[in-house]
Each structure stands twice: as C-alpha cells, then as structure tokens.
Amino acid sequence: MRRGIEFKKKARIIIVDDNYEHLSGIKELIEIESDFDVVATATSASVAISLIKKYRPEIVLMDINMPEKDGLTAIAEIEKLDLGVRIIALTGYDDPDLIFRAMKIGAKGYILKTMASAQLIYAIDEVAAGKIYLPATLSSRFFEYFQQSFKEETENVEDEENLLNYLTQREEEVLDLLTQGITYKGVAQKLFISETTVKTHVNNIFQKLQVNDRTQAVLYALNNGFLNRRKVKIAI
C-alpha cells in the first residue's frame, strides 16, 4: 500500500449488475469515494462482454446473481478472452459454493454487497495492485469448502469397499499399464513376463474388480483413485 509513492494510473472499471439501483449505487460510491474511473456499466453479462472488449478496463465488478447469462459463465468467458482484466465477484450472500466456483474460474476478489463502502474501495485497490482480495470470513468459508471437496475425493479412495484393495502388487502393476492403454504384448515386455502370464493377471483383475473388459477395469481404476494411491505414496 505504497499509494502515492509510485506512479499510479487511475484504474479503469466496468461494473455489471442487473439491478439498476445497485449498479448506480456502486458507481456513485466509487466515483465519490475513490479515484477510480468507472468507464462503463452494464445490466447484462452479454453487454458487459462487448464493453470489456471495447474499453479494456483493468477491473470488472461482476454481480454473480443475474438471470439469463449468469455471472459465473460470464467470468469464465471473460477469462477466456485473456485480456488481463481482473474480475471481482459481487454477491448478496456468502454461499461457499459460489465463492469456490468464482475463484476457481479466475475471480481475483470476492465481496459482499453488504460490506462497508470503505472495504469495497480497499478491495478494488488490492486487486488493482495485483493482489487477491477475500474478506476474512469468506476466505475461511472458502477453505472449508475447498478442504471438504478434497476430503470427499480421498474418502472414496480409502474406502473399505474399494475393490482395488484386493489387488496384489503385481496386479496393480499390470493395471497401471492397462490404464495407459498398453496391450498384452506391451505389458509383457515392460514387466519381462510372458504374454499368457499377463492374461492371467488381467483375468484375475477382472474378477476382483467385477468387470468384463479392460475398458471397464480402467474406468473402475480411474474412478476409484487408482492413480492417486501412488501419488499418495510418493508425494501426496
């Protein structure tokens, strides 16, 4: 926050909100309370995207709760344009799933409409400075959601009923090669065993995983965290 020391060009902003009241409210607030330059506003995502292409602002304040084309898809599209626009997501309430998805697709900040005006300005300031802004309460919620989503992923992997647990070491090696789309012959060469041995292993794998062909075996392996296990062992 070395404001005033370095040369600071006024950040140019576009505000998007389908509610005109909110839109003009935020616009006024920014124009009065800060020295940012609101170059345009839009009440729909599609209009917003054209405006962004035209004006190339540094910052976009994007309301997430909009009918028609919603804010999240709009963010995704803008990010895809790769214009270096930094997007701040705006919303009325703090749904952790919304925050997660917004951050996932590239939002650089997330603020609630209920927040104090000073904090809004501060958030824009931070994001304009290349940082990422999340209010403390939201970042906590974000992390909880983040951890939860990964916990669910790994829970399945460690599940008792994961048929992959019944595979022997050698069978795992064979399955590993199968999940790379390698044929009997290829597996035999890689493991220095005969082709018929590979077939035996593969058949045992099928029985243990209760499937009928390689594709299903590979799919079972992939869906039940087969690749993750070695990652867990080698490097988490």
Add this chain to the structure above:
Amino acid sequence: MRRGIEFKKKARIIIVDDNYEHLSGIKELIEIESDFDVVATATSASVAISLIKKYRPEIVLMDINMPEKDGLTAIAEIEKLDLGVRIIALTGYDDPDLIFRAMKIGAKGYILKTMASAQLIYAIDEVAAGKIYLPATLSSRFFEYFQQSFKEETENVEDEENLLNYLTQREEEVLDLLTQGITYKGVAQKLFISETTVKTHVNNIFQKLQVNDRTQAVLYALNNGFLNRRKVKIAI
C-alpha cells in the same frame, strides 16, 4: 476474539519438529507468551502420531520439512484417524505448492517460522477457535496456485489442438458410451443403429484421436476434458 467472556479451556498442543532447537524454542515461546498447554513434543512424525493417539490434543503444530516420514504424509495420516485434531503446518519458507498440498489434505492453518511470536499465538488462537488461519501473503499465494492449477485443467479442454473438437455429434455420442465401458452391441442398442455402424463410428473416432484401441480413446477423452464439456455447458 471474545476471550475471557466465554468459558475457555486451555487448548492442548503437541509440537512436531525434527530440529530440536526450533522445537524447544517454539515450546518455550508458547508456554511463556500464551496460556496453551504443550502436552508433548516430538522430533519425528511417527512418534508424533503415537503421542497424538495417546494425548488427543486439540492442536498439532507440524513441521513440514522433515526427513524420513515427511510432514505432509504425517498430516494425511493424522487426518485419517479423524480425532478432531486441528493441524497447523509449520515451515521455513512459503512454497505455494507446499501450502496448497497442506491445505488440501486438511491443515487448518499455515505459518512461517519466521513470523513474529505474537502472530504465532494469534494463529493458534484462531485455529483453536475453529477458524482457519493463513497469513495474508500466504493466502494470496495459495489462491494464485489454486487458480493456476484449475486454469491448466480448463486450458486443455478449450485448446485448439484438442482432437475431440474434430468429432461429429454422433461420434461424440458413441465415444460417450465407450467411456462408460459399453461394447459395440450395447452402443448399437442404445443408439438404435446397427453394430457395424457403431464400428464405423468407432474407427473414425480412432483415426481422429490418433489412437489404436478403445482404452486409449477413453483415456484420451478423459484426459482432455470430454466429460467436462457437458458439465461446462450445464453448470461450469
């Protein structure tokens, strides 16, 4: 931070660090500067795990950079025990990948050894209160890493060179069924077309994806976001 108002049991802590100097330094600091109760310390992850099982502390301070069994796998194991222990990761430098992985497997806080002692106490306080603690600089790095990892995921999907883009509608339908491990006959029945037609489609798919068999086709599809496309369209 309503300290003193509510009834507050002294949080019990176990500290893990292979460097004995650091270990006793942190222990002393906590004992002098706070009212937490350091019930045990350990210089190795395996010892730490036994101690945790025995003492059931509320908080564990875990050094990530340890030889032998490293801190990350230790965290994963402790989380798997599901004892309600809240783990704070400790490290000397702020490697975004390390932070990401620690948070991913369930760390509730992340602090640098170089941080001021008051901040360490504050961090423990927060985590003990059920919150998640990340210093502002680290949370920024975390988010950048987080977004980067998802960006790479989606970049592939939208890539020009994604051979999936060359598939026709019908071919996509067929491939979709292949990724469910369905055979020629099954696909034919589901799509109400002849089995030989399915074979024609499948062969065209192979050529377009430059693969030789179904397994490879399925793997290509999965690795290049085939399933995501419909998700992207429906709900991001």
Add this chain to the structure above:
DNA sequence: CCTTTTCTAGACCATGTGGTCTAAATCTTT
C-alpha cells in the same frame, strides 16, 4: 515346516475388436 498366496505359464476356444473398402441415404452448405 507346512499352508496359503502370489506369480508364473501353457493350452484351447469363442468372440470381441480393429483395419480397410465400398456405398447408399440424409443432412448441410453454398
């Protein structure tokens, strides 16, 4: 030491799969 599991490997057969070619009907697109 003995038992059990795992890994190895062969035979045999039925069928699924992949490669190639041809070709008609049906869209699209210009």
Add this chain to the structure above:
DNA sequence: AAAGATTTAGACCACATGGTCTAGAAAAGG
C-alpha cells in the same frame, strides 16, 4: 441444384481379447 459432410450399413479378414482350466515355482505367513 451441386458439392461436401455426416450417418448409416454391409463384407472380409487378422488378430487381440476374454473365459476356463491346469500347474509348477517362488514367496509369504503362520
């Protein structure tokens, strides 16, 4: 209307794959 792409479908063949059974060597566990 003509040209091109897509979808449909057949024939034919080589070979990879899957199912089942037997069986010895090696390793693991009690």
